[in-house]
Amino acid sequence: MDKKKALKIVGESGFELENLPKKLKKDKEIVLTAVKNFGSALEYADDSLKKDKEIVLTAVKQDGNALEYAEDKFKKDKQIVLEAVKNRGEAFQHANNILKKDKKFVLDIVKQNGTALEYADDSLKKDKEIVLIAVKQDGTALEHSDDSFKKNKEIVLIAVEQNLDALKYADKTFKKNINISFINFEKLKKNMDNDGDFLHWDTDEKVSITRTGSSDETEYRVSVESNQDEETSEYDVYGEFGSTIDEIESSVECFIENGGDILSFQNGGYLNDKKILKELK
Secondary structure, three states: OOHHHHHHHHHHOHHHHHHOOHHHHHOHHHHHHHHHHOHHHHHHOOHHHHHOHHHHHHHHHHOHHHHHHOOHHHHHOHHHHHHHHHHOHHHHHHOOHHHHOOHHHHHHHHHHOHHHHHHOOHHHHHOHHHHHHHHHHOHHHHHHOOHHHHHOHHHHHHHHHHOHHHHHHOOHHHOOOOOHHHEOHHHHHHHHHHOOOOEEEOOOOOEEEEEOOOOOOOOOOEEEEEOOOOOOOOOOEEEEEOOOHHHHHHHHHHHHHOOOOHHHHHOOOOEOHHHHHHHHO
């Protein structure tokens, strides 16, 4: 295979660098073209080019996780690591531990991607300044903070205001008053009416609400069921209900009584965000 053909191949699919002859994996132009298209193609480049900063920088800008395949010296390079995290928060896991313990650098990291807090040194997950910045950028970063912050009203409120999904990571004391009155049942019924394949799972997919019948029908049956047993394919039916708002409300009560998580109704936008924030305040 000649260089011209190789350039065309990796230009269309960087992943194809894996299948090129070894001599072409040493060609900087070919590898640069590949990583522009698919950053993690860096894995298949010759080791000599994994030491090339231009190639590594181009790769992590396209796919932050390409940092995993870079020469170790780049995993300590603040510019490279920051660019990788801008692209993907989880890329921080591939950084050198020295950077994960560097408070100033971790502050810069979580400003770009709050969820990168997951890979910071545990000591910094206890640092209020860092956690505040992280949850302001992405509320769900609360999941990766020290447990003490999950009980901290200031931190929890900031996280939830940024992303309501963060509430599931807060201490249970913040969720004790969240009940079915926070659900928009008119919206839930409308979606059930319009979707013959309506299915709502609990967060852990242990219990579900399903409906039978065709789309656009206003009369149908609603069932609350357990997940199927992996070995026997059997499942439990906890209750069957009609399609009025009152019946749908009863189905949700049944869902919660059998282990369903009310916060799962954030999926689909059925929870009243403003009411929840008011409750937390």
